Amino acid sequence: MTGGHNPSEERLLAYAAGTLSPPEAVVVAAHLAMRPQNDAWVRTLQSVGGELLDDLEPEPMPDDALARVLARAEADAGQVLASTPLNDMVGLPEPLRRYALGPWRWLGPGMRARDVHAPRDGDCRVILLEIGPGRETPRHTHGGIELTCVIHGAYATETARFDVGDFEEADGEVLHQPRVVSPDPCLCVVALDGQIELDGWLGRLMQPFIKL
């Protein structure tokens, strides 16, 4: 494992295996685009998957299966596979540019967010969150998992500092209040599961943040 804050071993493995939920996979994909060492490890894990696939006990296919695939191949010969248009936020890592983005929403002073229209999984969704220098989110916890990857700038929690490319995993047991410590606004991609729960009466006044 390399320096900085990285996804856990089991989350990288789940990403490599394709079993991570789509919103979580989007945040991990953004992280890998910025951390070549972890990207290389995920590629190595693809070869592990290849070995395991090669070793599987074969399940017999129907007799006409090959002929049907060749017929389909013939039918669409020359067809160009359409590529997804990229969104207009040029500063984003490539995997995030493949998704349409919702409008920016004001969340509070120096704080805004927009939806990333990636596949949802139940209640879990992906957002871009931008917070100005010196600002902090209300102190909060989560009904479910929260995965964050820093795209620009940096933030700090009570215990650690997160710079560009860093990955943070928080769950319902983490009560935190990230504060932006970079001179520029901090932009993050976040997969959120469940309702955000704010700590204290003042926090509860921050309705826009709760509705993230």
Added chain:
Amino acid sequence: MIQTFVRTVLGSMYGQVSTYQRIRPPVTAVGGEHDRLIEAVALRRDREAFARLFEHFAPRLKAYLMKAGAPAGAAEDFAQDAMLTVWRKAELFDSSKARAATWIFTIARNRRLDVLRQDARRTPMPEIELSQEEPERPDQVVLMAEDAARLKTAMARLTADQIEVLRLAFFQDNPHSEIARRLDLPLGTVKSRIRKAMIKLRTLLDDAGGEA
């Protein structure tokens, strides 16, 4: 629909525990032969070459999806779709970057959520691109062949338990809870087992350079 199948079918699978060492035939030339077959499809649309790839991989791709709980019919459709992708994208295959089995595993990995999760269908999942440009090195081809042998050596040194955990992590739909249920372990233990297997694999691959 498939989700409910997952619950019912899973009980009957993985009854037998087999070690990686026992199944794996000690042949490395076969992998190279599959590489040549994909290249023949890319260069000449060689149907004979494709038929041989199909014969080897389609039954394994079917088995792959059945491990995740899909019914036989859906798994056959999946195998055919994946093999059609092999035909269409053969030009993108680069044997200096991935073995045939690895490349085909990644195609299956990129498709599996489309099939297993209905809400993931409308927007694309983040895909792993093995043909993506990396810094070119003149010794790339040699390295690749070495890596394949190194990986096999490293995997052969994992314990039967560790291979089993890896296999479940790669094939099950809800790997963590499924491994916990199947091996009758608390979730935390499952995660630490995965972590240990990953760290051992990393260490073995780092060491193997000199030893193997």
